[in-house]
Amino acid sequence: MDTRALVPASALTASQRQVAELLARAGIGLDGANPWDMRLHDATVLDDALARGNLGLGEGYVAGLWDCDSLDGFFERLLRAHLEREAHSPRLAWHALHAKLVNRQNRRHAWDVGRAHYDLGNDFFAAMLDPRMAYSCGYWRDANTLAEAQEAKLELVCRKLGLKPGMRVLDIGCGWGSFMGYAAERYGVHCIGVTVSKEQVAFARERYAGLPLEFRLQDYRELSPDTLDGAVDRVVSIGMFEHVGRRNHRAFMRVVRCCLADDGLALLHTIGKRRRNTTIDPWIDKYVFPNGDLPSIGQIGDAIEDVLVAEDLHNFGADYDRTLMAWHANFEAAWPRFAEMHGEAFHRQWRYYLLSCAGAFRARDLQLWQWVLSKDGVRGGYRRPE
Incomplete structure (x- = not known):
């Protein structure tokens, strides 16, 4: 049980009471009885949240300035009430402007996320993910376990692409394979x-090692029919487009078109946001996925204009909530094995990451799209497999 002292409401300053009133609009209390209520150990975190948005809120949580029994429930309510739109500060405005003007996902910075996130250790990710090590949204329509949901997602992708024996397939952002x-x-x-x-x-x-698979440490911008020994029959990209960046979306789509055979198909599986002109989340950017940039449906539409044809668009973003909660359960169960190596601040950071994202998908603030694309349109039309 948490025995640390709580900050009484009577001790809040005027600006802190303003934040408390905003939270109350979302049904979130301070030191209340609901699992999604905040337990406040240091009231300055409220000022920091007002000034720096999720960066201040997240850093305060990792530092132990506040707690919550249900972070996923906290963020679901926060985002359903659109409280993030209430925070307007010079720091957040500068973060948004910088993302628009600077190509933070250029060739030099493309490797940052690999070093900072994906190279944390294969044993660590194996403990959190399913047996196939799929680090993207599962498909839960007929699944009861994480392993079933991930296999269902992989099967769905294969069927949407109409894979046949002997085809050559390019996987951009192949993960652990x-x-x-x-x-x-x-x-x-x-x-x-x-x-x-x-x-x-x-x-x-x-x-x-025993399968006809080639894995390369390579930036997608280096791909072409010349580097692939000819065009490929299919292109797939699952959970990588979030790292491409808005300034590079169109270049990515041109790479897909260039590498794809004339009668080929491509499938893009990506997280997406509801609005085009939003700020890159500063806490996720700093502590989880450096230089990440979630696309909007309009930005993807702009990127494929006169480059590729959208044959099919499928949204099953609500399934990411269940996927993230399964990852969190695995993470917490395995944590004793990694506690000494990573420390408690890392523990709180990953809990905040997984559960805040689960809450965002539950609130339908974030989406998960699968786009099926062709070079110039499928003759007679494309039909999504049932």
Whole structure:
């Protein structure tokens, strides 16, 4: 039980009471009885949240300035009430302007997220993820477990792409090889995968050594028919487009078109946001996914204009809530194995990351889209498999 002293409401300053009133509009109390209520140990975190948005709120949580029994419930209510739109500060405005004017996902910075996040350790991710190491949204329509949901997602992708034995498939952002391994085992295809994580490449090369799969440590901008020994039949990108950045969306789509055979199909699986002109979340950017930039549906539309044809668009973003909660349960169960290595601040940071994202998907503030794309349109039209 948490025995630390709580800040009484009578001790709040005028600005802190303003934040408390905003939270109350979302049904969130201070030191209340609901699991989504804040337990306040240091009231200055409210000033920091007002000044710096989620960066101040998240840093305060990691530092132990406040707690909450249900962070996912806290963020679901916060985002359903659109309270994040109430915070307007020079720091947040500068963060948004910088993201628009500077290409933070250029060739030099493309490797940052691999070093900072995906290279944390294969044992760590194996403890949190499913047996296939799929680090993207599962498909829960007929699934009861995380493993079933991830296999259902991989099967869905294969069927949407109409894979056939002997096809050549390019996986941009292949991760630990979950899709490539599944597609080779179940559909008899040959795959080339690229990632910016050296740990992922090492893991995948060892795990899938007996299959016709090639794993490369390579930036997507280096891909072309020349580097692939010819055009490929299919292109897939699952959970990587979030790292491309708005200034590079169109270049990414041109790479897809260039690498794809004339009658080929591509599938883009990406998290998306509801509004075009929003600020990149500063806490996620600093502590989880450096240089990440979630696209809007309009930004993807702009990127494919006169480059690719959108054959199908499927949103199953609500499934990410359940996926993240499963990852969190695995993470907490495995934490004693990693506590000494990473420390309590890391523990709180990852709890905040996983549960705040779960709350965002539950509130439907974030989406998960699968786009099926072709070069110039499928003759007679594309039909999504049931």
